[in-house]
Amino acid sequence: MGTIADYTGGSILESISKALHFFDSTEGPLTQDEKGQHLLQNIKEFEPLILSLNQAAEYICNATSIAIGESVCRALHPESALTESVFLNELAVAMASVGKARMATLEEAEECLQKSSGHPLIISKVSGRYLEICPSYQPYCVYRQAEKRGLHCLQRKI
Numbered sequence: 001m002g003t004i005a006d007y008t009g010g011s012i013l014e015s016i017s018k019a020l021h022f023f024d025s026t027e028g029p030l031t032q033d034e035k036g037q038h039l040l041q042n043i044k045e046f047e048p049l050i051l052s053l054n055q056a057a058e059y060i061c062n063a064t065s066i067a068i069g070e071s072v073c074r075a076l077h078p079e080s081a082l083t084e085s086v087f088l089n090e091l092a093v094a095m096a097s098v099g100k101a102r103m104a105t106l107e108e109a110e111e112c113l114q115k116s117s118g119h120p121l122i123i124s125k126v127s128g129r130y131l132e133i134c135p136s137y138q139p140y141c142v143y144r145q146a147e148k149r150g151l152h153c154l155q156r157k158i
């Protein structure tokens with residue numbers, strides 16, 4: 001499971017980098033692949049859910065603190081277009097305290113996510129709670145790469 005310390009310290013990037021390398025170094029469906037299944041179990045610990053804009057706004061409204069910062073995966077792809085995520089509650093405070101995000105208002109967070117039209121909004125559990133909403137960018141989104149290779153990890157929030 002990814003923890004707040006993994007996000008602030010950057011070790012989450014090592015896991016993401018390994019996953020992306022695995023996808024790049026293999027071909028075709030990974031449903032019968034042992035390493036693929038192991039990766040799927042790790043991914044599922046984040047319990048990622050696809051949100052509508054309204055559902056994302058509800059999480060933001062209920063948050064005690066909000067921050068906006070570069071989507072975590074983008075650090076591995078600085079040449080790509082900037083995509084920003086919304087961090088909530090204790091993750092927001094922690095990311096802002098290490099300069100990886102800036103504290104934001106509810107309106108700013110909603111505006112940030114509205115800009116991402118065309119990309120599915122995905123919320124992930126960090127340290128066991130839903131604290132990160134990302135406008136997933138397919139070329140480097142681990143979840144979406146996994147789905148493309150038959151490792152089903154994404155569900156739509158009902």
Ligand code: SF4
Nearest residue numbers: 073134136137141142
């Ligand atoms: S939702 Fe996808 S692109 Fe965003 S941080 Fe998670 S894995 Fe990376």
